[in-house]
Amino acid sequence: MTRAHSRGGEQPCQDCLVGFGADKIREDFPILWTKVHGKPLVYLDNAATTQKPQVVLDALTRYYTEENSNVHRGVHFLSQVATQAYESSRTRVRQFLNAAHDREIIFTRGTTEGINLVAQSYGRTHLRAGDEVIISAMEHHSNIVPWQMVCEEKRAHLKVIPINDAGELLLDEYERLLSDRTRLVSVVQVSNALGTVNPVSDIIGLAHSRGIPVLVDGAQAIPHLPVDVRALDCDFYAFSGHKLFGPTGIGVLYGKAARLEQMPPWQGGGDMILSVTFERTLYNSLPYKFEAGTPDMAGAVGLGATVDWLERLDWAAVHAHEQDLLEYGTRRLQEIPGLRLVGTAPEKAGVLSFVLDGVHPHDVGTILDREGIAVRAGHHCAQPVMKRFGVPATVRASLALYNTRGEIDALVAGLHRVREMFR
């Protein structure tokens, strides 16, 4: 079953990999063969960024060695090759998300830029004094600050859906927050700090029943879950390439064409215009209206290669493997005395966030690092979440499809070492 197949009724492709083995897939990732401090790298910081398979690295090299030129500009051969490569990546991303039209796929620098685009373009034209924007208590700073900025400018209000002690959204509270002043709902699909998978379909349904558009921050969801923007019916969906095994510096904002058509550009420059005089500028059509300046062409081509690579995986097997890792990791971590998991929602993906009695996460991170284990220690750009759970920081082990039970065992052994040192 391919990722596309799991979303719709399409036939699986002929050369799809049958079954899935993390050991096999690791061979595609050269960095996973390296050592850190003399120990085999155990990379458990995938929510920060994922590693890249060789095919993506090859695509970047090929682009720069054989295809590089500026897109949408030249009549010469290379410009056509580059434009074709860039636009073909857009088509592949559109298929990957099951969006209706290529022009609904806007290349950005990442999730942050996608959210800022909507805040600056949609937010600034639709928000009036006293209006409201709804986010949740488990947002990354990138889905808080852009809204604070536009709300402050427009004297609008930011409303926050609260969460319970397990790290689940309180949907009843959300329903109560929806009002005739609500202009937009912007929520995260999978929390980077807690791992909670939010019921975004329900959230979208409730907002739409009142005619309110919804943006979904998909940064942490897309490496773990099949995403079908038409089935979700979200108005906007933002994600980053680098958290999806793709290059850094490239991301995608999906927007329904009808919404995007109504929105003004947010950055001016080349490529986003039809004609410019000093008196008047005519803007280009979608998606170019939102892609001012020379884009990250190599990044887009790399993202196209990433999507091709992802489509060949057996996603039912990947999902089963990831769930097994999460369950195994949860069980093994809970065996460690003094360890408390932060984020215990029944529906989770990819994140094991925890604190260890008497040891600050930063110290845990340093000791694990010397064992070759990469975890994140800190507030994960989600300070309100840390405050909600009464901790200054957590240790976060975040999983990807190439992680193994053996790596969870290495993490557990490392944590026992931490406990010995801080005894």
Added chain:
Amino acid sequence: MSDLQDLYQEVILDHGRNPRNFRRIDRPTAEAEGLNPLCGDHFHVYLKLDGERIADVSFEGAGCAISKASASLMTSSLKGKTLAEARETFERFHKMVVEGDREQAKSLGKLAVLKGVCDFPTRVKCASLVWHTLQSALKGETQTTTE
């Protein structure tokens, strides 16, 4: 593991667990807040001066073992010193921890236990945060960050 044991010496773990001078000072001569936005370490330093001499210095807050131990050791070592002596101690400490000049350890007394930090570039800010906070207090600034 040897450099790890160098970093987490018993003295450091002890000061991290039972920090000295971990309290506020009423009506301090100067005070400042120190924040490391990267990891969320957050300290408040209080200072009571008697002319040019540090009559009392203390801190409150939350952070890792290294930052807490550094604060505990700093306050212990600076109490009773003149401001000029305190500045010189800070310069030596900075050379030891940031620049990796281990020779400085010889004249730094108990602070020498933090010399292993220079081998952990990601942790240098932990050790120096509270010192920068103290400097801010002396300069009359109320806030400092490691960024």
